[in-house]
Amino acid sequence: MQFRIDYGSGRPVYQQIIDQVKRDIALGRLEKGEKLPTVRQLAAQIAINPNTIVKAYRQLEREGIIITKAGSGAFVSSIDTNLTISVRKKIIHKELERTIVEAIHMQITKDTLSQWFKDCLEKFRFANRKG
Amino acid sequence: MQFRIDYGSGRPVYQQIIDQVKRDIALGRLEKGEKLPTVRQLAAQIAINPNTIVKAYRQLEREGIIITKAGSGAFVSSIDTNLTISVRKKIIHKELERTIVEAIHMQITKDTLSQWFKDCLEKFRFANRKG
Amino acid sequence: MQFRIDYGSGRPVYQQIIDQVKRDIALGRLEKGEKLPTVRQLAAQIAINPNTIVKAYRQLEREGIIITKAGSGAFVSSIDTNLTISVRKKIIHKELERTIVEAIHMQITKDTLSQWFKDCLEKFRFANRKG
Amino acid sequence: MQFRIDYGSGRPVYQQIIDQVKRDIALGRLEKGEKLPTVRQLAAQIAINPNTIVKAYRQLEREGIIITKAGSGAFVSSIDTNLTISVRKKIIHKELERTIVEAIHMQITKDTLSQWFKDCLEKFRFANRKG
DNA sequence: GTGGTCTAGACCACC
DNA sequence: GTGGTCTAGACCACA
Structure with a gap:
């Protein structure tokens, strides 16, 4: 998965990561069950603070978009929503x-x-x- | 003009004011040349600090959406853009x-x-x- | 970077800061990617209120001249313009x-x-x- | 003489009047000795407060660009400067x-x-x- | 630690 | 009266 951060957009970095994961899923580039890069990998790849990745993944999990399994990584969940x-x-x-x-x-x-x-x-x- | 601020949205107050002015213009509720509320009026009406209004009006002016005339107030400009x-x-x-x-x-x-x-x-x- | 404010000029302080940043870039003294002084540093250095610096940096960012990253500072952007x-x-x-x-x-x-x-x-x- | 005020420029109205008188002289449209419009005429023509015209004329006189004679109006002076x-x-x-x-x-x-x-x-x- | 937002209140330029 | 600038100081989001 290829991430690109636009520092000129004013949009927070963690938010841009969330955007891109959601976008790749919507585009069909990321399928259910697929593994996301690890926090360390991604932090190294886009040269940012690992905490920022953690924050993004945590929010993606809260929204039910990914599932993180301790020790094995983060995976794309099935699309679902509990909103009316x-x-x-x-x-x-x-x-x-x-x-x-x-x-x-x-x-x-x-x-x-x-x-x-x-x-x-x-x-x-x-x-x-x-x- | 009726303003409503949603403090739960997380969106900055000055940005919400900008949004609403732009929206009212796009809806045709605010016509070219029409006068906006004065800074002090609006600050009193929605019970916020006048500087927050000033900030919103300043940005609207920089975007070419309103024109402020010192001593007489702020007015809706004609819609125009310099962007390619x-x-x-x-x-x-x-x-x-x-x-x-x-x-x-x-x-x-x-x-x-x-x-x-x-x-x-x-x-x-x-x-x-x-x- | 060395700033000098002329209080006798009538030109607003925040505007003078903008002028000087733009000038230093045009002179080649400030290169793309270079870090500007932090808001607090600069405020202390020229003995003015930090909000005045914030205002200057904000406008520079809106003009696309610098990029500010919350948590890390303000950086010179590449020169670009959207104007026709x-x-x-x-x-x-x-x-x-x-x-x-x-x-x-x-x-x-x-x-x-x-x-x-x-x-x-x-x-x-x-x-x-x-x- | 034709005056045009640009309210979108941010430049004060009185300053724009000064600019235009100076420009017309520099263009050769206004010759030495020529009479400027009266304060009332001009105020009516461009629909602004007469005090604004008075302020502009007063500054032009201070700069030695026009001479006002009580009862007869304002006239273009000869170009001169006392600056080194x-x-x-x-x-x-x-x-x-x-x-x-x-x-x-x-x-x-x-x-x-x-x-x-x-x-x-x-x-x-x-x-x-x-x- | 960084910048971003908002408040409260002063003073000034403009019309 | 209008908006514009600046100060002092609080609180928050981001990295």
Whole structure:
């Protein structure tokens, strides 16, 4: 797995690690059961403090996205969520709206934005049906 | 203009003010040339320190979204951007991808997400064409 | 890095800090990746409030000139700009014109001014070509 | 004389008026002895507070650029300065340097900047010789 | 230890 | 009256 940290983004490093793990799973690059790099490996690879990796992995585990087994490492779990549909809708709507607002202030037209959204969708691997 | 601060969100107060001004403009609730509340008014209204408002207004001005005139107040500017189209595309793509990744981890189907996106789009007021 | 604040100039302190960082980079005294003094160090060194430094560094970061990493400090970024060439031309022309107007009112001849301009140019380190 | 105020520039209104009077003189649009608009006229024309005009005219008079005669108005004086050459050099150098630093951070090449400077010079009317 | 946010309150420039 | 700057000092997130 290849990690790239963008220090200019303002986004915390640990958050960027979480983002990338989630993204790779959504892209199908990381499959269920697959092993993640160890904390030490990853810390060496991207040259950051190991505590930062620990923080990222801990949060990924809290979200149910990975499972860490003492002594053997961290593994991708199956995608699941305990959030109600209304909560999920609220969260996603909020994010979509924020992006749309940004786009409007960048003078992007509705059509262009819709096209970009479609382009992005194509890249990811959705489940066919819930459950 | 009605402001609501969510102290539980973790998002800085000044950032929430920025978000809401941008959102109201994108919704068409705030028109070009319209006057924003004064720093002192707004600080009193939402019971926070005036400096926090100043910070929000300053950043909005730097982004070209409002114009502040010392002695008379802050006003909505016309929407404009200096960013090249490739930069804009990059930023928006990144945001869209992040939302899509979140949605996948919440087991939301492609169709549902597309529908939510359409629903959100309807609420906002896009420019027909740049120029 | 040596900072000098001129309290008689009327120019805000935070702005003078920004000016000096930009100037040192343009002079080649500060290289990409180099670490700036910490907020607290600099505040102590020039005997001003740390928040004033924070303000300066924040704006430098927004302009893409430095990158701040929470927990490790502020670093010189690579020079880059998102502005379109026409916007850049407009800004620089305006500044040049203002200086020329000043010079004329000071009865400086065209030749003298041209010479001064050349002299100034020599001091700075320009990129050879964009890209 | 045509005045245009840019409220988005951050430059104080009274300063912009000063800038424009000086610029028009340097361009040769305003000749020695020519009458400036009255305070009331100008205040009405650009829709601002008359006190702002008064402040601008007062500073122009202090700089010896205009002469106001009670009851008859303000007139362009002859260009003159009481600054020593070394002071003038210092002021202009500082302005030139600031512009060059900006240009470098905008990734403008030395050649382009030199060309822009020449282009600007052509627009103005310099005295042939001091004295 | 680093920078980031917010508060409380002073003083100043601008209109 | 308006916003802009600076100070002093608290608390928090990040690495």
